[in-house]
Amino acid sequence: xxxxxxxxxxxxxKSSSSSIWLTDGFLFLGGAFSALLLVWGFTSFTNPIPxxxxxxxxxxxxxxxxxxxxxxxxxxxxxxxxxxxxxYTMSDKIENWDEKRQEWLKLHPSFSAGAKERILMITGSQxxxxxxxxxxxxxxxxxxxxxxxxxxxGYDIFYNNALLHPKMFAYWAKYPVVxxxxxSHPEAEWIWWVDSDALFTDMEFxxxxxxxxxxxxxxxxxxHLIHEKRSWTGLNAGVFLIRNCQWxxxxxxxxxxxxxxxxxxxxxxxxxxxxxxxxxxxESDDQTxxxxxxxxxxxxxxxxxxLEGEYYFEGYWEEIRGTFDNISKKYDEIEKDVIRLRRxxxxxxxxxxxxxxxxxxxxxGYGKGSWRRPFVTHFTGCQPCSGKYNEMYSADDCWNGMRxxxxxxxxxxxxxxGFVHPDLDDDKRVSPLPFDYPxxxx
Ligand SMILES: *[C@@H]1O[C@H](CO)[C@@H](O)[C@H](O)[C@H]1NC(C)=O
Ligand SMILES: *[C@@H]1O[C@H](CO)[C@@H](O)[C@H](O)[C@H]1NC(C)=O
Numbered sequence: 332x333x334x335x336x337x338x339x340x341x342x343x344x345k346s347s348s349s350s351i352w353l354t355d356g357f358l359f360l361g362g363a364f365s366a367l368l369l370v371w372g373f374t375s376f377t378n379p380i381p382x383x384x385x386x387x388x389x390x391x392x393x394x395x396x397x398x399x400x401x402x403x404x405x406x407x408x409x410x411x412x413x414x415x416x417x418x419y420t421m422s423d424k425i426e427n428w429d430e431k432r433q434e435w436l437k438l439h440p441s442f443s444a445g446a447k448e449r450i451l452m453i454t455g456s457q458x459x460x461x462x463x464x465x466x467x468x469x470x471x472x473x474x475x476x477x478x479x480x481x482x483x484x485g486y487d488i489f490y491n492n493a494l495l496h497p498k499m500f501a502y503w504a505k506y507p508v509v510x511x512x513x514x515s516h517p518e519a520e521w522i523w524w525v526d527s528d529a530l531f532t533d534m535e536f537x538x539x540x541x542x543x544x545x546x547x548x549x550x551x552x553x554x555h556l557i558h559e560k561r562s563w564t565g566l567n568a569g570v571f572l573i574r575n576c577q578w579x580x581x582x583x584x585x586x587x588x589x590x591x592x593x594x595x596x597x598x599x600x601x602x603x604x605x606x607x608x609x610x611x612x613x614e615s616d617d618q619t620x621x622x623x624x625x626x627x628x629x630x631x632x633x634x635x636x637x638l639e640g641e642y643y644f645e646g647y648w649e650e651i652r653g654t655f656d657n658i659s660k661k662y663d664e665i666e667k668d669v670i671r672l673r674r675x676x677x678x679x680x681x682x683x684x685x686x687x688x689x690x691x692x693x694x695x696g697y698g699k700g701s702w703r704r705p706f707v708t709h710f711t712g713c714q715p716c717s718g719k720y721n722e723m724y725s726a727d728d729c730w731n732g733m734r735x736x737x738x739x740x741x742x743x744x745x746x747x748x749g750f751v752h753p754d755l756d757d758d759k760r761v762s763p764l765p766f767d768y769p770x771x772x773x
Contacts, residue, residue, distance in 0.1 A: 361417070402728065410431070419619040420496065435518075445673055451516045469716070472553070479744045480531040482678075502617050505524055532704055532707065532740050550644070551640065557626050558625075558626055574773045584616065586624060643708070646711070647711065653660055663769045673767060712729075715733065
């Protein structure tokens with residue numbers, strides 16, 4: 332992150348475990364958005380995600396669909412890839428992308444099964460080593476978590492640590508990657524950007540894609556905060572789902588047009604700040620830019636953008652971090668009652684257990700105050716790589732929060748391998764799980 336306002340160099344009275352945070356940092360390119368000082372209330376969940384049929388038929392299992400594509404087949408018919416004018420960079424204009432993608436899909440029919448649900452996840456970080464001495468270790472663990480989630484659900488994942496456009500630094504760096512990924516993955520219907528400092532804390536929950544069928548961009552946000560309050564934190568741009576289509580290319584062109592590679596960058600900084608009064612730093616940023624396009628260029632874009640506020644599409648870590656122990660207890664109680672759920676099973680069939688568990692989570696709610704595992708926990712402002720955490724947090728809160736979230740998530744993975752971290756605050760210790768864990772009380 333480039334904003335000196337967030338730097339915290341005078342914090343000398345922390346314990347030794349905090350000192351890792353005090354190192355000198357540099358621009359953080361991975362898109363970790365440090366400035367989100369969010370204290371949003373979550374609306375109640377009025378539109379629940381429908382339960383799937385709890386029988387264990389595999390037709391809903393993306394992993395099955397994903398295993399069918401023929402990876403050895405690429406016919407010699409010409410496609411957009413053979414067009415010398417086709418370029419991958421931000422400035423290469425692409426037209427008729429929907430038709431071009433369709434043509435490619437027609438030539439590769441083995442990709443047609445499950446095509447509408449196919450997801451490519453993208454995340455990444457800066458090209459250089461982290462300044463925070465444990466920054467690279469933390470990024471590794473955050474990435475491991477995403478790999479785990481993708482493996483369980485059969486999604487592809489791409490990690491980028493190259494700066495594809497030299498001027499599009501910090502949070503702007505993700506757009507050239509997302510664009511290039513659309514070109515390189517015509518089989519993917521959706522690109523799911525997840526910031527390096529966000530992690531999956533519910534390994535079973537799946538995006539309710541059916542809900543987004545008429546939309547091309549999904550972000551965590553609240554209409555009234557953008558339209559009425561005109562708050563730049565009315566949404567969060569650190570996690571988004573964007574459809575691989577011409578609309579998205581056009582939209583990203585408009586969006587990235589506010590970025591540092593544009594001659595209008597400074598001007599956009601002023602416009603954004605005067606529109607969203609709570610934006611406290613002068614540079615144009617992608618999040619306020621998105622809020623602007625939704626609020627001001629409403630007619631043009633807003634009807635294709637879904638503001639998801641009903642579950643933790645991404646959740647603010649400060650609101651979540653104290654809840655892991657109680658949530659674990661609730662889930663254990665369910666498993667004590669439901670023999671099917673505590674049965675050992677192969678990781679490959681995890682999705683079916685998620686479907687069964689859903690029945691017992693009816694009263695859990697979603698979002699704030701719920702005892703459902705939060706879907707995505709975002710350590711916005713903690714800056715694991717640079718260590719320059721926002722001064723409104725303490726180093727210990729950031730570090731302890733990340734550790735317990737990473738272990739909470741890892742327990743859901745390790746369970747299938749027969750082990751558990753008994754203490755969420757202890758990274759090193761794991762214990763084998765006894766048969767029939769957690770057994771019912773006698
Ligand atoms: C679930 O699917 C099975 C098999 O397709 C069917 O027999 C059963 O009635 C379905 N259950 C519900 C609750 O829809
Ligand atoms: C966890 O549960 C206990 C006992 O029900 C309760 O007193 C406590 O407030 C809960 N903690 C949180 C963070 O919800």
